[in-house]
Amino acid sequence: MVKKERVFTPKPKSEFLSGTCVKCGTENIFYSNASHDVKCKQCGEILAYKTGGRVEITENLGEEIKRLDYA
Numbered sequence: 001m002v003k004k005e006r007v008f009t010p011k012p013k014s015e016f017l018s019g020t021c022v023k024c025g026t027e028n029i030f031y032s033n034a035s036h037d038v039k040c041k042q043c044g045e046i047l048a049y050k051t052g053g054r055v056e057i058t059e060n061l062g063e064e065i066k067r068l069d070y071a
Contacts, residue, residue, distance in 0.1 A: 015031075016031055016032070017031075018066045019057075020062040021042070022059070023040070023045050024042050028041055030047070030048065030055070036050055046060065048061065
């Protein structure tokens, strides 16, 4: 018998991120490859700028940024 080779499923390079706004303390969830500027849900402060690829995180987003796992 011939053994079947393992076929690995590729994992995406993008992910969902979670961080808190420095100004109002609200937790925001956003996509790492967002196509628009990421704004705070409550105060409207810009947390990350679009760059055409990954977002550029500003100082308005807290120190701790978490990657969310939904797998």
